[in-house]
Amino acid sequence: MSTTSDKGLGGRRAQAARNDEVILTAARAVFLDDPKAPISAVAERAGVGISALYRRYAGKEDLLRQLCHDGLRRYVAEAEAALSESDAWSAFTGFLARVVDADVHSLTVHLAGTFTPTEEMGRDAMRAGELATALVDRAHASGRLRPDVVVPDLGLLLEACAAVRVPDPERTRQLRRRQLAILLAGLSAVPDADPLPGPPPAVGEFDWRWRRRE
Amino acid sequence: MSTTSDKGLGGRRAQAARNDEVILTAARAVFLDDPKAPISAVAERAGVGISALYRRYAGKEDLLRQLCHDGLRRYVAEAEAALSESDAWSAFTGFLARVVDADVHSLTVHLAGTFTPTEEMGRDAMRAGELATALVDRAHASGRLRPDVVVPDLGLLLEACAAVRVPDPERTRQLRRRQLAILLAGLSAVPDADPLPGPPPAVGEFDWRWRRRE
DNA sequence: TAACAGTGGAACGGATCGTTCCGCTCTGCT
């Protein structure tokens, strides 16, 4: 089919393959910064023309969906990795730190509602929920997590970290780690703590995010 | 000037005076929900025409500035009230709870950058900073606040609470209170705690929010 | 009853954005 190998440094084909990644990276950066950024901003950031985008994706919605699904898969992968650790508490905290670092929350929740989800995404989201439950259960069993913490509290926690945002990405990461440390300290079991107030968040309370917006 | 008293139930004058409040309330609700909502959404929510808005404000920017300034004044007022309390820790936590409930953070930070600020706002912002410092200092002195917490951490904390958002306002308030409780537990001094990671946030690190955006 | 403050909402002009389209380049096969 070609005289040069598919992965070789050859001309057009390799350039195209490289663009696949360049475009996805640019899209991630741009849409993390502003979920309703124009598609032209992605092309500009990637240093390619608009048609290079439309050759790969049917439209904006398609690109957004892919990005979101990637984030969801990352979440699932990190959760599975964490569940294979032996220490339940460090699995729990390590998982959260990695998810916060990768900005998975912005990729999933903040992009949700801007496209119609696929069935596979639904399945992955369900799997993510199961894994999160397992992680929280194990943390509870270890006695290090305060008992009145429920699974949906994780969503609130991730939202809180994702809300921290400064122009420099690396500095953003540092500040989020600090925020996470405070939250984890607040989530740690202590002997004579006041119970957390209000009805705890329920799983169904955040489904509205996935319904189509605007 | 009028046969009916200015505050009486008389016709047009009273209607206009009532609209002043109705419009401000609607604007607050709308722009809290979406900082870049169109001005027509405010009119619709208030149940008035667009000209009723333009009679009172020179333009969108003017309205946004007023809203933001009101939020800033509320912040200052709550801080002053808190500083007059005797118990430093309950002053600190009570202040945060009231500011979170009033959604002052969304009114100020999230609206900043959409208008050119006035000098008076600059002065009020400076005063707000001084009051926050006093509140944190007193909390430190009481020994209840962990020593490595700095003043700009308050901004991160408020951001984290403002990020919690569900369709129902009252439920949003409850969930934010829960989030605040977790964060305050994390901010409480405990004997053998790991120090908070990373370089602590600095005051100047968040000025960019007040510079004009887009 | 004349003047007018106050109002609703249509209409306008500018800006933005998703998508299409056309002409060009350079590759890879024959």
Added chain:
DNA sequence: AGCAGAGCGGAACGATCCGTTCCACTGTTA
């Protein structure tokens, strides 16, 4: 060598949205 076409850049188009202006109308005030 030569050609078909994959891949690409970016101008152009049409739709939408939004801030602001404008005008006709209404009830009140003097």
